[in-house]
Amino acid sequence: MGSLYLALLRLGCSRFVWAIQGDRLSELFTTLGDMIRAIRACKTAAEERAVVRKECAAIRASVGENDQDYRHRNLAKLMFIHMLGYPTHFGQMECLKLIASPGFPEKRMGYLGLMLLLDERQEVLIDLNHTNQYIVGLALCALGNICSAEMARDLAPEVEQLLQFRDPNVRKKAALCSIRIVKKVPDLAEIFLNPAAALLKEKHHGVLLTGVQLCTDLCKVSAEALEYFRKKCTEGLVKLLKDVVNSPYAPEYDVSGITDPFLHIRLLRLLHVLGQGDADASDCMNDILAQVATKTESNKNAGNAILYECVATIMSIEDNGGLRVLAINILGRFLSNRDNNIRYVALNMLIKAITVDTQAVQRHRATILECVKDMDASIRKRALELVYLLVNESNVKPLTKELIDYLQVSEQEFKGDLTAKICSIVEKFSPEKIWYIDQMLKVLSEAGNYVKDEVWHALIVLISNASNLHGYAVRLLYKAVQTAGEQETLVRVAVWCIGEYGEMLVNNVGMLDVEEPMTVSS
């Protein structure tokens, strides 16, 4: 009976097992599927807690008895329970026991449990030297996700050896594992330089993908690595990108007609890092960047993702006028795309492009202003930031007018941001005091309650310092309060002003040409 049961368990026919066993056992050892069904059937949180508590008790009993047969299933249940948000630390030893077992399915489950339930503070035995390549792969995965600095130091030489393993899957995982090691212990970067450069000559896309990522991260962590890769690998990388771009149809990696867009993007990112701040490297990559920018299809998301990365790269490497213009044109096209996602990333990139070429971005000002009024909150936020960066002395008046007009119709959550930005713009760029007062009053009438204290204090200071405008200011405020009296801040400013310059108001003193006479009865 016992061995039949075990055999059925190995075959995965857990449902049969449940039927064969007697009542008492079946109550304790429900299958994973049963537990999930029971949890799904719960209508309230209290019911769910009761079910989970019962299962945890059963698992704890099983763990206490050091029961081998159910370890695999117990761990699967624990992972599900952990995902729901319940504590599961009593199961951690089970992970380690499963990892130490000889069978592959048990090891697999153990490693999965390791990665989900434990974190880097645990010490774990790792079988990096196992003969079975899948097991080595598992160990690398676990190490790559959770190893600590000490473990990294201990196991670095072995991982470096594995970068040259016969199986490409292991090489690929070893590369990612190396990334974590290098981040935890940056001094170890040197031992990975040569093997990483060697990875760039591989044909397997998975290995290339991770190899390129390893090189990128090495450059971030160590300045010598950056120099090394710049000198030795830039040309090779350019050629690699050219090959990927021109490669024929490969069904395994094809996404919407483009071969392995992920690899395209990774390569572009590495070129970005290498070209930044170095004229020679940037020169080397000009042609391929131009080719990618002009030839990539932009009617599918994959193509656009590549174009986006390409534009980011062009913007950060050393100047080549033609490429920059190309890049900003692509962004302009993105801005008028109907897809919200594309417009969002375009705005994002334009914010970075402003520091590089303000003129070019100014040309798209009208479209950007439209985006400030968009229905999507994320787009509005980005567009507003961009507009704020675009303001200068020559365009401040029309831009402010547009923004204030929009303030009247914008949604409540957005008014705060918008008001703050408008006040900031007005303060920084205002050409004349009278214009400043005009704009501030409009803002106060429309959204006075969102205006911060420092802002209207500054307004009062400005008014008191502008003696020729006292009369103008007080009359304007008086008119404003009559229509927008619910704006508290406006009323405060008005009251102060009338208090100071009341006689000017009543007697129409100090009138400017633009004003019309007004009668005020007390």
Add this chain to the structure above:
Amino acid sequence: MGIRFILMVNKQGQTRLAQYFEYLTLEERRALEGEIVRKCLARNDQQCSFVEHRNYKIVYRRYASLFFLVGVDNEENELAILEFIHLLVETMDRHFGNVCELDIMFHLEKAHFMLEEMVMNGCIVETSKSNILTPIQLLDKAS
């Protein structure tokens, strides 16, 4: 680096799969999941797929009753992450055949195995569906 976490959540806000690449305690995870899910579920189809949250971004996409949410650093290419989500769905589809929420629930370990083959330590490792599924198919044959 790159990806911080991957979540699959249904329309009622229940988490069906959670993979974190940075350490967070249980309470932090629950709080995080609650906040993000509320934000994403409240958005409609016309809005873009990117939401800013604290100091990073969430890229999300809805497939039938499941939301796929990926939390990424600010420097990450958002459009590429959208492609990655699609790749993940297609891979699961190929393995389970017309994958649905129940498949993921009842075969959680398989879904995790697939995800592990694709992403490691927040970094995309493999993008070819057959390379991803080979070890899993071998495992199925062995057990």
